[in-house]
Amino acid sequence: MTTDPATDGRSPGIRPRPSTVTLRDVAAAAGVSKASASRALDPTSQYVSSELRSRVLEAAGRLGYSPNASARATTTGATAMVAVLVSDIRDPYNAEIVHGVIEQAARSGLVATFAGTDHAIDDEIRAVRMMRSLRPHAMILTGARSGTTVSRASLEEELERYTQEDGRVVIAGDDELPFDTAVVPRRRGASELVAALFELGYRAPAVIRPDHDSAAARQWEDGIVETAGRLGMRIGSDAVVRAPMTRDGGYDAVKGLLRRGAARPDVVLAATDVMAFGSMSAMRDAGLGPGTEIGVAGFDDVVGTEDVTPALTSVNLALARVGAAAVELALTKPAAESRRVEFEPQVVIRGTTPVRHD
Amino acid sequence: MTTDPATDGRSPGIRPRPSTVTLRDVAAAAGVSKASASRALDPTSQYVSSELRSRVLEAAGRLGYSPNASARATTTGATAMVAVLVSDIRDPYNAEIVHGVIEQAARSGLVATFAGTDHAIDDEIRAVRMMRSLRPHAMILTGARSGTTVSRASLEEELERYTQEDGRVVIAGDDELPFDTAVVPRRRGASELVAALFELGYRAPAVIRPDHDSAAARQWEDGIVETAGRLGMRIGSDAVVRAPMTRDGGYDAVKGLLRRGAARPDVVLAATDVMAFGSMSAMRDAGLGPGTEIGVAGFDDVVGTEDVTPALTSVNLALARVGAAAVELALTKPAAESRRVEFEPQVVIRGTTPVRHD
DNA sequence: CTGAAAGCGCTTACAG
């Protein structure tokens, strides 16, 4: 293509290009100007005769034309792209959010770009800088981040700079950065779980919470404790156990709980599904059927809840919807102050928490 | 910024921009030409006095300059980006590969861009088309894809077109597309697992394979059966069970196996870790200790192998390295014919397969 | 080592 003598004779600043089809080629093939070709290819443009449009479309198809997004971006100022900064894509919790982002972005005609930040706020600052170069419409931050107050401040500063260039920043999570936020409904989910279990007849929950303190853990526990208190369920201080966020953590916690022999709980609430799996094993090993003798509920509903027997009651946080909502927030005009959208979490009652009669 | 009268007076084709700092601003602030500023900012450029360079760098830092990657890409012809087409980011298997891609891309100064393809080859074709617009240096395809032969052909055609534009295509997986491939060492991993178990004294494996046929399942089974045969381990036809790829699938498979009461296997090989977890439960329920009475081994080593008791023997496929290798392949000059790189998988012996004496 | 100039592939106000 590009046989136009004006551009063919090796001009300064230009290295030989592979044979890429450009708008100029399409226009020439269709016998119209670049301007018309450009308009014909833009589905929102109205000032094109349908005859001309179809001729251009035909030529573009025939030549295998792929518009150059970079060139487009340098004239329009922004790339049809949303940049996602994610602490660790391997965390199923993040993967679920990211999935929602990708889907919604595609629906909105945007591509999604990622940078890993490894939970470190300094990496995140670097990532913001790198992403800023691409001039994406928006940046979405997800996943927990840790760092000093000072690096936190420079992260905010870097993001602030980006918003001054018309970029939009959205948080997907439970963070307290001063930007629009698609909230992960942890607290509410925990609260609704307790309410649902109360309905089913449970009155004496034990609580297994992570031994490592985090915003997420706090929100879960707050939701549990606050609602239990409001409904008049009593959680004794010896019915709250801290444990590592693993299967064995859940196992040991319940084992300890049962050995102590104090008032036996009628349901065990674990902060994650994996901990709940361990809890179920511990019950079995103590001769107690999960669901039969003692109820069990997990949280997050991301992996394997249906794969155990009986299936595990959990709370689905609609994480993919959170990701999608983040994209949608990014696409609406910015408001005077930062907004928060929050979805209904879904309590999913399964075999480990049957109706309790007694 | 941009107070230059030449550009300030609203020229045609240009909408008002937000206050973005451009190279021109940096050059002006440093008192040099745009050309010099550009060279000073390029760390590989040698023809710059260090005095000028530091002045430019200082100005850029002070102004918070972020180079416009799109503008850069339109002059150089390609974006410093690698595009990843992934079937489903929520699959931990893919997430691990993608993690490796992100890390290696960052190390190489590239950003990673993603599109989800949902296992459908038609989505993938769409994604290639979309990504092609961004002119990334390379596209990396990962995850299983299904589709008719004809759509498979048009996927190849679309990718072919991309390579003609100097794009590089790399497969991360076990697919048989005619491009450079970073191989997921399934077959070899299965083979080495069997060899390791043989060393430990196991002689009579049972095999639990997915009931749904896939390239991955086939490679695993081939590796198992071929090596067992070579070592003289015998796998009776009643010792091969097909089961759903879930925990319960593994549970039921082993239950059936034990009930049949035929020659009891000394080790159960499951195609995935999750199926192995189910197998362990089934043994326990039958009064047999996993690892004590019968050995158990999973495959993939992605989630929770350390969280069960005893910990599960598995095979680590070095998926993050596969992802990283894909990026590296994409960064080397294309060879005459397509290359394959393959890593050593890592057999990880844990508590479920102790040395066997008898 | 440095600067002026041309050009990348687009889009869009402006004038028909």
Add this chain to the structure above:
DNA sequence: CTGAAAGCGCTTACAG
């Protein structure tokens, strides 16, 4: 409705 022209923000051969 259509085209000629200017401009986006860069990079790089060319000439000092």
